[in-house]
Amino acid sequence: MRKSKRVKKSNFWKVKQQQDHYIKKSKVLGYRSRASFKLLELNQKFKFIKKNVFLLDLGAYPGGWSQVAGKLVTSGKILAIDIKEMKPINKVNFFKCDIFDQSTKGRILDFFNDKLDVIVSDMAADTTGNKSLDSIRTNQICTEAIKLSTKILKKNGTFVSKLFMGEDFLEVKSLAKSTFKTVNFFKPKSSRNESKETYLHCKILKTL
Template sequence: MKKNKSSKNWIIKQHRDQYFKRSKILGYRSRSAFKLIELDKKFKFFKKKINLLDIGSSPGGWSQVAQEKIQSTGKIISVDIKDMEAIDNVHFINADFSKKETIQKISSLFEGKIDVIISDMAANTTGNKNLDCIRTNQLSLDVIKFSLKNLKNKGVLIVKLFMGEDFVEVKNFAKKKFKKVDFFKPKSSRDNSKETYIHCSTINSL
């Protein structure tokens, strides 16, 4: 039993180290960058000249990947409650996404609807795994609601979700509001993590 646990821990550590090393070599600020690269390989949402919003962006791995793909042809806005070191062509808003003023600021900076919204936002951990899942999934639900008003009809939304007790509620809400809803867990996401990503496209007209 003990041996199983330690070999499982070894596999988790190897997995973490592999992506950590690669992120250092390629200059990414987080291992999460590889999750976005895998998500784009699967769903192909990065195009030149798009408007993109990155929610929960610090330390900036996803924003780095977005800026590599879009460069200065489009507009990238990133938002996080924590500070983020500057990235060329990325406008960073240091604010709480749950606040009305933040939403207003984002809307005024885009001056129109958004092509792609990506959110890796996760609530601060409390030590209680069930509670952490619920808190992050409620943030994800807020992102989905925000996207219904701010995403172009044929736009793309990618949001982190945890396979917790309210997962089905969020999934069903997304399925009601979008024509196409898929789930994808990147290989760079740890097997023992409950996180997955929801990909939504084409808002239902009703």
Template sequence: MGFKVKDHYFKKAKKEQFLARSVYKLEEIDKKFKVLKKSDIVFDLGYYPGSWIQYTAEKVKKVIGIDIKEVNKKIINISNVDLFKKDAFDIEDISELGVDQKFDVILSDMAPDTTGIKSVDQDRSLALVEKVFKILPTFLNKDGNFVIKVFDGNDAQIFLKNNKKLFKSFNYFRPKSTRSVSKEFFVIGKGYQG
């Protein structure tokens, strides 16, 4: 793997100085579902290289990102952004992120390293999704919003179905910029009830 397809969105991101083409997924989601607002404090899991951070920092009060990769120095100087090198599986409490209040929005574009073995990749992806759902009670404000990337599969569908009541609205969405070969889609939960 590891190749980059230099498609329309790749070129557009480069031209507009975004760090990844993924920015157009979040932009489309935000335009359609109105996830972000000016007063929000946002937590972005799996932020690297940081195109979602670049987009979100312009729209909200503060954004905090974690990733298992080294902190990206290209975006460390954005004044309302804090970045940490952390594994999502290790985080338990908001105090580990230097904040003392829950987040208004949680974003996760996390993706595991893929093996090419479908069942393994689906299991790894679902483990990330389950972890994010697990931290919602301690990390997300009541009525908060949520965007998470999911790799499609039977178990993922069952898990999501069992959890959809956590939000007032719970939508599945595949942005236009998602590569046709990709099995990913996004879940957008609005109005957290947990």
């Protein structure tokens, strides 16, 4: 890309960020990311974060979703996971680890000493600039999270995850439908219109 085009594009994003209502609101409310509003909207619609739940936040950095969970879960337990280090959040425990690591499942179960009520995942692969590839990589992560949920979620538990409306969307949808009794899709207003991201809300594991 030519330099003048690059400068114009980065100015465009700066202005867009400054005008973004959710970025302003997250600063006022002290949230670490505008993503907080996505979890708030998801929970307003599906009401899965109760005060006493055991909740796992996958792909938690920088912590917007964990902050929301930390306010709503008063007598349960919260574990946040990311491959990046995350600064501490009140009432949220953090493990720096990768969902694809063999040891991750055991570490989670050891922490809760039981199965979980809620798994939320906002995990996304680092962007490469190739939208199709980015979407496939993020949907692979979502697929891994669904597989993990079959091993660590209570039968009546809830699984919520980001995924992309890319070419492999139908494969992920079909895996979700064969894993859970109830499967919904929801795009929060706070998710940018131009983004192909949407969210899966699933509950009640099918008996395998």
